[in-house]
Amino acid sequence: MKLDAILKNVLKPGRYTGGEYGQVIKNKDKISARFAFCFPDTYEIGMSNLGMKVLYNALNMMPDVWCERVYAPWPDMEEQMRKNGIPLYALESLDPVKDFDFMGITLQYELCYTNVLNMLSLSDIPVYSFERDERFPIIVGGGPCTYNAEPLCDFFDVFSIGEGEESLTEMTSLYISMKKDGSYTKSKFLHRLAKIPGFYVPSLYNVKYNADGTIKSYTPIYDDIPEKIQKRIINDLDSAPYPDKFVMPYIETVHNRITEEVYRGCIRGCRFCQAGIIYRPVREKSPEKVNEQIKCLYENTGYDEVSLLSLSISDYSRLSKLTEILLEWTDNEKVSLSLPSLRADTFSKELMDRISSIRQSGLTFAPEAGTPRLRDAINKNVTEEEILHACSLAFGGGKANVKLYFMIGLPTETYDDISGINDMGTKVVEQYYKTENRVKGRHPSVTLSCACFIPKPFTPFQWCGQNTIEQLTQKQNFLSEKITDKHLRFNYHDAKASRIEAALARGDRKLSAVLYEGFKLGMRFDSWDEFFSYEKWEKAFKNAGIDMSFYANRTFSTDEILPWDIIDIGVTKDFLLREYKKSLDSVPTPNCREKCSGCGANRLGGVTAWCPKVSE
Amino acid sequence: MVPESVRIKFRKTGRLRYISHLDLDRTVRTALVRIKIPVWYTEGFNPHAKIVFAQPLPLFAESECELLDIKITEKMPFEEIKRRLENAFTDDLHILDVYTPENSFRDIAFAEYRISGNFSVNENRVNDFLSKDININKKTKSGEKNVNIRPQIYSLKLNSDGTITTVLDASGNSYLNPDIFCRALLGDNADFLITRTNWFRSENHGITEFR
Structure with missing residues (x-):
């Protein structure tokens, strides 16, 4: 078999073989819909994702549906697959994804978007939805990034908004019934799907823009589909389907x-x-x-x-x-x-x-900001005393290592707030020596881990522009020089990757062109340091004629239509605006x-x- | 009761060829918990089930004779242990036998392998191969070393179906990796599948059954 021959030439072949204990195998002849559940990152990460386990179980509870797993092959495997003409396949049956009825892709973080396009291409499936006819699977997106999936609109047929346990079964049931009564065509199916709460079919909504590039309007192309897509929730978690078994990976995964x-x-x-x-x-x-x-x-x-x-x-x-x-x-x-x-x-x-x-x-706490003032502004209601008390308990319990998470570049932040991060670290170190029942003869190690603030849709800070790379780097350097205590360790996130995340998180449909340019440049695995290239991203934005700062650094007006206003998450925009204003005070x-x-x-x-x- | 030693013999085939020894170890540990075998746990700070494999199997190889020892703390009929184990894995790990060990893994001296695949070797090549020193470069912790593996080859024979059966040293001190043997005989790029088929002890300058 071709697959056997190439598995000898790749790292960790156990990622690509499937056959684990607990996997679901069904008889293909008795199945009405096949669902390829794709996680656009490595096997080790995807196999640790709870959402995927929950939905794999929920879909496989349907007797006429077979859901299988697909992960992004590492570039060494991708090279072998392309060289030997092996398209992307699902782990249970080893059948090509392109022969499935659905390809469901979970969107967990923005930097996996390049993998999404690459996985479509590896499946021999055209990346643009308008290029796909009835022969290809329905491409459905889900997961947290679908609350603003506008940058991916050109590539997906439909997004499942909100919790999927019930909605995905409704979607597959509709598909099966339309296939059975002969009424199925892809466009009829998508139109009917768009009427079910929680399904966003981007091709059924027209977007117009103002001269300044902001959004003028979203208009549904049919009268009988909703103007806004309300997210789905599970009403009662106690009665919601939950897996009674897991697929047991042979190889070591992130959370096994x-x-x-x-x-x-x-x-x-x-x-x-x-x-x-x-x-x-x-x-x-x-x-x-x-x-x-x-x-x-x-x-x-x-x-x-x-x-x-x-x-x-x-x-x-x-x-x-x-x-x-x-x-x-x-x-x-x-x-x-x-x-x-x-x-x-x-x-x-x-x-x-x-x-x-x-x-x-290990014990980790997240004060997020260095001063009470900024913690109030971000609504992280935790006091310094509480943090020191918690650390003291940990030290008394025999721990000497504590990790504290912070963010740099938060709205309303000043240099005093950044100094505060060092002050808090120093106080935690002092607290160690003040803790009477600590383990004697050891010294503490306090890690100050600083992420860069990324404005996200559906947060009170959704309107805030991100600091520029220069500002973020300056702040990181400032803090790095402040930290002198030898028991403190400082690490921080790459400002460049955070900028790309911000641009994609607050992006609109125009960014599909950027992702396509990135795909043409061969970008993938951008959430991995060894593959992330800011220069390539700059090039992709430039080739698409898009200004990154318009999305990452611009402070959005509170009157403008936001790309994600098409989604109704329950929480109102009024509430977010009230919270935003309170943060400024x-x-x-x-x-x-x-x-x-x-x-x-x-x-x-x-x-x-x-x-x-x-x-x- | 005093923990009782139990030896499990199993086949490792199919997709499990790509699963390393450490991964197999973890797979067996979770399986033993699932099927509620009363396995003896070490009593240290971090209690863990005491399980010992005869020898790691090289990646990409199959086996018809893998051995694993566990200790149980409560009496349980071997048929019951076997029945439970049979339901604990996929078909790629097939339980062959459960019994009381008679020999210690320390006594393993040789292992037998069957080599199959897309290659052709004739009698002349075998005779020539065995008639002189077989020097190969072996990677060790301190760099590459040129070693003669001829003394570690106990027997080698061509089967009528084109496969090869060989018995190689598998003792603790001078174990010969069958993968190295195959590369020496068939070349680095040869397409072959190694299947471990049996274990032996030394006895009176010869080999005898290991059980």
Whole structure:
């Protein structure tokens, strides 16, 4: 077989063979729709993604649908595939993706967009949607980036907006029924799909622009499709489909363990954070359901580590109850718990004791900004005392390493705020030596990790221009010189990659041309340092005749039509604007549990929501 | 009870050819938890199941005789262990036998391999190959070394179906990687598939069954 011959010539061939325990195999003759679920990054990253596991399970629960997995081949494999005429294939059947009914591509981060085009090309599928006739699969996009997928509009047939457990099954069911009653054509299917909530068919909306390049209007081309596409949510997480088994990778992946989603959404509303807004309203699973699902996954996977996933685990209202019922059996079975996304203000001794009962995971906190003033402006309601207290607990618990996340380039930031990052690091080091019950004879290591602020759609900061590369670099250098304590370590993100992310995140349909130029330049794996080339991106923008700063650095007017205004996420633009204005006065907003600020997400429903208006 | 040693014999084929030894080790560990075999755990700070493989299999090779030892802490009939193991893997890892080990992995002296593929070797080539020193460049930690692998080849025979059967040294001190052997005999670019078929102990200057 051709594949066997080339697998000897590539790194980590286990990425490309499939055949893992737990994969779903179905009889092709009894299937009405085949769905290739593509993750546009490596196998190791894609196999760790919970959303993909959830949707793989939800689709395969349908007896007449077979969902398979596809990941982006590393360039060495791509070279071998192209040389030997092997098109992109799905791991379960090893059949070419182009023979499927659907190619679903999850869009998790902007820098994977170049991989999307490359994967279409590797599948022998034309990249532009207008070039694809009935012979090709329907190309559907999903995931967080679809809340503004305008830069990808020319390449996709449809985007699934919001949570996909129910909507993807509705989509495949419609397809199957239209195929069966003979009414199917691609254009009729897309038109009918556009009438189902949560489906955005970009070709059915015309966009007009003003002379200055901003958007003049979005107009649906049919009267019977909605003007705005409302995102879908799962009403009740306890009854939503959740995998009872995982595909068990043979090779080491990024997160090779049980991942259990505990709740969706976030009560906080940090003003830079997209996830905290787009996943509203907050909906929790019951502790009993979480426990039951973990137990089931433990028995079907054999993993000895469980990760409780959410945007901020210590905000789960019944965390204490949950850890209690989990520890009733996990200790005996030698299963360890890890809690990513801890908040310093709700971190307690009790919680730390529980998670360190078998193996201790590293501790990371995210103050995000160096001064109380800026933390108020970004609505990160955590005080210095709370951070020092949390670190002190960690030090007392035997830890000497703490990692603190910050952002540079936040709206309203001054150089005092940047100095504040160093001040806080220094205080954490001092706190170590003040902690009486620390492990004696060791020295602390405090890592200050600084990302660059990226304005994201559907956040109060969506209108804010990003700092220029020069400004960001200057700030990074300034901070680097400030940091002198030998126990502090400083690392920061590449300002150039952050700029590309900003431009794509706030991009409109005109950026499809940039992505196409990038594709022609052979760009791919831009989320990997070894492949990211700012020079190539500059060239792609230049070849497309597009000014990057228009999207990355420009402060958008609050009156202008934003490229993502076509999407209704529940949370209103009015709320985002109110939050934006409050940020300019450094005024924080209470979290959802303290007081409802009327964000609007409760319009979408959601039982067990932590939204007071829904609970009433 | 005193932990009881159990030896598991299995076939490793198909897509598992591309899975390394370490990855196989992890795969087996999670599987043993899934099927609730009462495996003995080490009692250190980081308890882990005690499982030992006879020898790693080179990447891209298949095997009909992989051996794995575990210790169990509760009595369980071997048929029951076998039945559970059969459901714990895909068809590429097929359980052949579960039994009480009679020999220690330390006693393994030779392994037998079948080499198949798209190559042609005749008697003359085999006789010529075996008649003199076989010097190859071997990469070691301290750089490349020129070594003669002839003493590590116990036997080599051509089968009527065009495949080769060979018995190579597999002892701890002078193990010969079958991949190196194949390259020496067939050339670097030859298309071959190695299948490990048996293990042997040394006995009275000869070889005998390993169990």
